[in-house]
Amino acid sequence: MKIQRLSGNDTLPDFSVAIGITFFIIIFYLLISSIPMILHLPSSNTFLMSMWGIFASSVMTSLLLWFILTRYRTYVIQLLKHPFNYFIKGLYYYLLFLPILFLVMAFSFYIFKTINFTPEPQEIILLYLRTDSFYLMSIIFFLSCIVAPFSEELIFRGMIYTGLKQRFSIPLSMILSSLIFALLHNEIFVMAGLFVFGIFLSYLFEKHKNLWLSISVHFFNNLFTTIIVFIFKYSKISGT
Numbered sequence: 001m002k003i004q005r006l007s008g009n010d011t012l013p014d015f016s017v018a019i020g021i022t023f024f025i026i027i028f029y030l031l032i033s034s035i036p037m038i039l040h041l042p043s044s045n046t047f048l049m050s051m052w053g054i055f056a057s058s059v060m061t062s063l064l065l066w067f068i069l070t071r072y073r074t075y076v077i078q079l080l081k082h083p084f085n086y087f088i089k090g091l092y093y094y095l096l097f098l099p100i101l102f103l104v105m106a107f108s109f110y111i112f113k114t115i116n117f118t119p120e121p122q123e124i125i126l127l128y129l130r131t132d133s134f135y136l137m138s139i140i141f142f143l144s145c146i147v148a149p150f151s152e153e154l155i156f157r158g159m160i161y162t163g164l165k166q167r168f169s170i171p172l173s174m175i176l177s178s179l180i181f182a183l184l185h186n187e188i189f190v191m192a193g194l195f196v197f198g199i200f201l202s203y204l205f206e207k208h209k210n211l212w213l214s215i216s217v218h219f220f221n222n223l224f225t226t227i228i229v230f231i232f233k234y235s236k237i238s239g240t
Contacts, residue, residue, distance in 0.1 A: 012075060018163025018177075021064065021155065025184055032056035050123045054143065061151045068159060079158055079211040086208065090216020094224075097200050097217070101193055108192045119189040128229045145226060149218035156181045156198065157205040157214055174202040197221065 032053070069076060112119060120126070124144050131137060161177035168176065178198030182191045201214040 011072075012166070013072060013159045013163040015163050015167040018160045021159055021163075022180055022184075024064070025060065028056075028060045029184075029186070032060075050127050053123055054127070054140070058143065058147075061147070061155075064155055065151055068154060072159075076154065076158065079154075079209075081210065083212045086210050086212035087216040090213055091220050093204060093213065094217045094220040097197075100200075101197060101221075104196045105190070105193045108189070112189070119187075122187050122190060125225075125229050128226070129233055141226060145219060145222045149215045149222060152181075153201065153205075153211050153215045153218055157201055158211055161202050161205065170206060174199055174206070177202055 164173040181198040182194035204214045
């Protein structure tokens with residue numbers, strides 16, 4: 001599917017939009033990270049801080065989606081055509097990519113172990129492990145497996161990557177947008193994996209000019225991660 005430049009006010013995102021969204025996310029994260037200090041919330045309570053982070057991220061994501069869907073409605077509709085044609089293929093592409101992702105994560109783990117550095121697990125994983133509330137786990141599942149794949153692909157591939165591509169070459173745009181994708185997750189342990197994952201998602205988006213395939217791959221990645229966390233959580237409980 002070839003994406004044509006749209007007429008009227010509904011145009012393709014350009015370089016300034018990509019930079020603007022990136023800086024908005026950075027500034028928003030700086031603001032929300034300072035609020036707990038201003039309110040004197042206990043930083044030692046990692047569960048509370050994680051919940052605050054998820055709430056603030058949800059607000060930020062809602063604002064970005066509102067802007068994107070209002071300003072680039074026609075463009076987004078073009079990117080989201082034929083969902084069933086692409087979504088099922090996502091499992092195949094994810095399984096195809098999984099060995100590469102595993103090798104990158106294993107290498108990262110080896111490097112961290114070599115330098116005696118033990119980074120914290122991802123915030124979302126800590127929440128899964130530290131709560132037994134079915135309702136809270138359902139909300140976390142919905143946010144991580146449904147909302148995150150859709151919103152992050154729309155933001156990072158649909159907007160930032162596309163905007164960078166108006167200024168730079170396709171390979172450089174893939175690298176830059178994937179670097180932004182990895183850094184803005186602020187998760188040291190999985191940063192290398194996120195970067196390589198971002199490259200793969202950008203490649204799929206560039207090849208098919210449709211967001212559903214990258215959304216699907218992102219969904220299966222988060223789903224399988226969640227399943228592994230649940231297996232670890234409840235096998236550990238049953239073993240005690």
